[in-house]
Amino acid sequence: MGYRINHNFHYTSGFSVEAENVINAVIETNSILLKNPATLYRTVDLKTSSTILGAIFCNCLAQNIEGAIVNPIEKGHPDIVPASALKASEEELRNFPLGLEIKTTVGNVKTGSALRAGKNRLDALTGITWQAHHREVRELMGDYLGF
Secondary structure (H helix, E strand, O other): OOOOOOOOOEEEOOOEEEHHHHHHHHHHHHHHHHOOOHHHHHHOOHHHHHHHHHHHHHHHHHHOOOOEEEOOOOOOOOOEEEHHHHHOOHHHHOOOOOOEEEEEEOOEEOOOOOOOOOOOOHHHEEEOOOOHHHHOOOOEEEEEOOO
């Protein structure tokens, strides 16, 4: 399956993100994921798979952006913050005013669908729902894990 790429993508909030940064992060993420056995992704649930993918992608993207880091606290938002945030307190990092939140989803499917982990879901999608803090963040990059 190919990617649809907007080569004009540009985002700024404490650092700049260009399409090339995202493309490089996707390539690096795929390379890392391919090093794991396929049984790993068939064994864990979809929520865990999306968490693994999101964490790897977030780290790869931050490494591809000058002046950006992964938020140093687990419960912090957004996921990627300017490097200047290293001077921020834990309280400030919980809801830092600059940066980019990353959300990886496997999408919504009809209740009772007979889809199993690792199977392509694209044709069965009924939508994508952002939940919890993802509804409240100012800047959100959504990734779809389509298998």
